[in-house]
Amino acid sequence: MPAMRVHELAKEFGMTxxxxxxxxxxxxxxxxxxxxxxxEPYVDKIRKELRPEIxxxxxxxxxxxxxxxxxxxxxxxxxxxxxIPITLL
Numbered sequence: 768m769p770a771m772r773v774h775e776l777a778k779e780f781g782m783t784x785x786x787x788x789x790x791x792x793x794x795x796x797x798x799x800x801x802x803x804x805x806x807e808p809y810v811d812k813i814r815k816e817l818r819p820e821i822x823x824x825x826x827x828x829x830x831x832x833x834x835x836x837x838x839x840x841x842x843x844x845x846x847x848x849x850x851i852p853i854t855l856l
Contacts, residue, residue, distance in 0.1 A: 770805060771804070771810050772802055773787055773800070773803050777801070780820075780824070784800075784801035794812070796809050
């Protein structure tokens with residue numbers, strides 16, 4: 768895959784560009800704003816390092832989708848449940 772922009776990668780990960788830029792700064796990867804281009808080796812490194820966090824976010828999203836639409840056993844009506852706010856560290 769050729770170079771990607773920061774905002775494209777952030778969208779793929781389900782985070783804001785600002786969150787990703789903060790992570791890139793901690794990883795010492797040069798990117799100044801959402802439109803900065805990341806070369807393929809950097810993209811691979813980012814995906815490898817953020818894989819656990821991305822998996823955790825995905826699990827949370829899937830869990831919220833399940834909680835939002837729940838059909839109790841023996842019931843024929845769906846029950847809507849409010850999502851619980853979760854903070855990732």
